[in-house]
Amino acid sequence: MAKQIRLNAFEMTSAMLNSHGLWKHPDNVRTRRYKDLDYYTELAQLLERGKFDAVFFADVIGIYDVYKASRDPAIREGVQVPLNDPAFAIPIMAQxxxxxxxxxxxxTTYDHPYAHARRMSTLDHLTKGRLAxxxxxxxxxxxxxxxxxxxxxKHDDRYELADEFLEVAYKLWEASWEDGAIVNDVRRNLFADPSKVHEINHVGKFFRVPGPHLSxxxxxxxxxxxxxxxxxxxxxxxxxxxxxxxxxxxTPEATRSSIQDIKNRAERYGRDPEEIKAFTFLNVVVAETEEEAELKFAEYSRLWSGEAAKAQYGGSSGYDLSRYTDLDAIFEYKHTEHGQSRAASLTKDAPKKLTVREVLGSFDRLSRKFAIVGDPRQVADGIQSYFEATGVDGFNLAHFVTPGSLVDFVELVVPELQRRGIYKTDYEEGTFREKLFGPGKRYLPDHHPGAKVRTFPV
Ligand SMILES: Cc1cc2nc3c(=O)[nH]c(=O)nc-3n(C[C@H](O)[C@H](O)[C@H](O)COP(=O)(O)O)c2cc1C
Incomplete structure (x- = not known):
């Protein structure tokens, strides 16, 4: 069987994620309904109809206020604010x-592993193992x-803290409660066996957590x-x-080499590269005919907001584009403590040196390189060739109009991908990990660092 494309739908519990300015589109139901229970139920059913692997909830816990040194552009343009807590949407969608x-x-920077581990266990229970x-x-x-x-x-210190955060969480999930700990034996008056519930006694640089886990x-x-x-x-x-x-x-080659680089590094950690699936962004504008798709793209371009795009870029990269006034100057790399790859993509990782004018222009327009536009066959061609050229396992599908763009994808593109044998016609059984990696693989594989903290077999 040909390699199958995996799909996540990129979501956020806010009016808008990265479709800057598109909250104004009259069909953008999410603008008004992102707070409604029914919106999430309907979205979940639509995605399952389209055999999506997962819905991916992005989240931030602050307001983008780097651009113009102000929170106002982000608030005015609805850039990932107002924003509700995505965890609460999950049980509704699972049901x-x-x-x-x-x-x-x-x-990992603004949470605590003890509380977090319990929330995730709770969601994994409520979804019957469908959580990432x-x-x-x-x-x-x-x-x-x-x-x-x-x-x-600082950026690198945050990763150091994250590493210990995960170590604590792994210990709580993998090394605290043994499988047979819940006995539920009325005759012996024994609900759970204390000898099978273990402290983790974690003492590290950032956290001290004796355990045991609560769930x-x-x-x-x-x-x-x-x-x-x-x-x-x-x-x-x-x-x-x-x-x-x-x-x-x-470029597709650059994406392929990033995947290879991370897989090589994973081998140095003793992991099997086959244990890793790679995803990249995808945005699609599809209609029955190419002309209709082009009309839609033109409409989205008219509504696009450069101010919103710059506000989002400011917070994620640390570059305040309002301060770049010399349009002919080269847009140079500078170190920030924000997301560093975002900054590098327009500077030292860009295929050529860009002027400030070019950079600002790339935010002011909806670029065609962000979306595959066309009829179902053209879009499927674009997806398939990108899938083959990059070696990714799947895509995080963004959407300009929600749920309209997803409905179009499910109705027009999914059947075409299925006809080509590169997209599932039904789900695998089991937990999310089993669906991704195969039957029986419901737990972390032995070579994963989370499995190495185990003190008893699972
Ligand atoms: C598909 C995708 C989704 C992301 N989702 C989030 C998110 O929801 N919240 C967040 O704070 N960062 C998110 N990020 C940013 C990354 O966590 C990370 O900060 C960024 O890729 C920069 O990496 P670096 O810090 O190693 O330079 C996302 C990045 C990508 C590519």
Whole structure:
């Protein structure tokens, strides 16, 4: 069988994610309904109809206020704010579906592993093992301030803290409650066997957690680990921990070599590269005919907001584009403590040196390189050739109009991909990890660092 494309739908519990300015589109239901229970039920059912592997909830815990040194552009343009807590949408969506999985973004910089591990176990129980955790270290200084810090922790230090955060969480999930700990024996008056519930006694640089874990083992114990760091530190972290990683690059070859680089690093951690699935961004504008698709793209371009795009870039990269006034100057790299790959992509990682004019222009327009536009066959051609050229396992599908763009994808593109034999016509049984890696693989594989903390067999 040909290699099958994996699909996540990129979501956020806010009016808008990265479709800057598109909240104004009259068909953008999410603008008004992102707070409604029914919106999430309907979305989940749509994605399961389209055989999506997972819905991926992005999350930030601050406001983008680097651009123009102000929070106003982000608030005015609805850039990932207002923003609700995505964790609460998951049980609602799980109840409405049987197979769709859920990747939840949680920051290791502004949470605590003891509380976090219980929340994730709870969600893994409620979804019957359909949970993933997108590990992020957070790039917004406003988050740091609201958690009582004058400054953001430095970029590389955040990864060091994240590494210990995961170690604590792994110990709670993998090395605290043995499988047979719940006895539920009325005759012996024994609900759970204390000898099978273990302290973890973690003492590290950032955390002291004696344990035991509060929850009993959930179907996967550790949720599937997603990660999207792409700086050298981020790649190393992904190589050690990620089961699903996000990669990108200016060309398919660059994306392919990023995947290979992370897989090589993973081997140095003693991991099997086959344990890692790589995803990249995808955005599609599809209609019955090419002309209709072009009309849609033109409409989205008219609504696009450069201000919103610059506000999002400011927070994620640390570059305030309002300060770049010499349009002919070269847009140079400078070190920031925000997301470093975002900054590098337009500077030292760009295929050529860019002027300030070119950079600002790339935010002001909706670029065609962000989306495959066409009829169902053209779009499927574009997806298939990108899939083959990069060697990715799947895509994180963004959408300009929600749920309209997803409905178009499910109705027009999914059947075409299925006809070509590169997209599933039905789900595998089992937990999310089993669906991704095969029957019987519900737990972390033995070579994963999370499995190495085990003190008893699972
Ligand atoms: C597909 C994708 C989704 C991401 N989702 C989030 C998110 O929800 N929240 C967040 O704080 N960062 C998110 N990021 C940013 C990454 O966590 C990371 O900060 C960024 O890729 C820069 O990596 P670096 O810090 O190693 O340079 C995402 C990145 C990608 C590529």
């Amino acid at each position: 409405a579906t049987k197979h769709l999985s859920f990747a939840l973004t949680v920051s 955790w997108n590990v992020v270290t957070s790039y917004l200084p406003s988050a740091a301030r609201n958690f009582g810090h004058d400054e953001m922790m 009993e083992p959930s179907p996967q114990r550790t949720p599937v680990i997603y990660q999207a760091g792409s700086s050298p530190k981020g790649r190393d972290f992904a190589a050690k921990h990620a089961e699903c990683l996000f990669v990108g690059g200016p």
